[in-house]
Amino acid sequence: MKILFSVLALCLAVWQPPVVLAQVRGAEVPPQSSMPDPVPGVPTSAASSASAGRAMPLGTLASLGADYRIGPNDLMDVEVFGVPDLKRTVRVNSSGQVSLALVGNVEVAGLSAQRAEILIAQKYAEKYLQNPQVSLFIREFTSQRITIEGAVAKPGIYPVTGQVTLLRALALAGGGAPFSDLSDIMVFRVGQDGVKTTSTHNLDKIRAGATPDPLVLADDVIVVKRDPVRAALRDSLFRDVLDSINPFSIFAPK
Known part of the structure; x- marks a missing residue:
């Protein structure tokens, strides 16, 4: 008889939905997340940052064309993946350069954001880092x-x-x-x-x-x-008006 009751209790426990089981055990069921699955090979923080996007101040562009060229007084964020100490917010000076940690002044005026990223990565790779991944984000652009x-x-x-x-x-x-x-x-x-x-x-x-x-x-x-x-029509009407008020127009050759 005890074996029969044990089997019935086990069947009832299996039949109950997870929410009921959690309430019985005094645990809370975590709410189901609506966030997408992490992208393979990308850190969770980076994936969430990419999906949310960066907030930009009023009067700046959320997305610049690939042909945009950096100029003096542009304000930009420069980051090196995995090296937070190298993150800088810098403004391009009148000579077209930005001052970065370790590498000093780098001339970026006239370059697209992508080419500036490549150039800065090369500067860091020369002496300091192995295969650095540089990202550049233009906050403000002028001039x-x-x-x-x-x-x-x-x-x-x-x-x-x-x-x-x-x-x-x-x-x-x-x-x-x-x-x-x-x-x-x-x-x-x-x-x-x-x-x-x-x-x-x-x-x-x-x-x-x-x-x-x-x-x-x-x-x-x-x-x-x-x-x-429209311009030709205007000119034609203008000539007709001049002819109508010109007393010598009747003698003009046809």
Whole structure:
């Protein structure tokens, strides 16, 4: 009989759900985590940091294009993986250099963030570290210039600071001039590798939210063309008005 009761008790214990068992034993069931599984080969802290992203101060870019080139007064974080003592927040000086622990001044102006990472890693690898992994994060960027020309109110070369999109750039130039063609704005760019690219944008669609407002980078040239049809129509009407008020126009050869 004792054996029968023992078997029944064992069956009841197996049948009970885990939550009930935990309550009986006085333990709490840990809540199920909604975090993704760690990425193989990446420390847990690094994986969570990558998923959450870094907070950035107002007026800076969360994501810079690969063609962005570092310039004087840019503020950046420099880290060496596994060596927290080498972490620095540095500003590029007027000579285009940053001062880092152990290696001293490193010239980074004119480089992309990726190339600056490679250069700094090489500096540390020369004397101090074996296969260092350097990460560079640009917090603030300044000292950039763009050129806006063509059918705008105030064409010229404009210094810009922080995040500048195409809409903001054209606002600096006073917007489009009369008979400007805002549906075919051209942006000329020279990449880090020297490759020249050209892109076209429709400002009306950008204003309507149909297409994203693209980021303007340093040394970009923005060209706003004149609408030839509207300009020709204006010129034709202007000539007709002049002819109507010119008493000698009736003697002009046809």
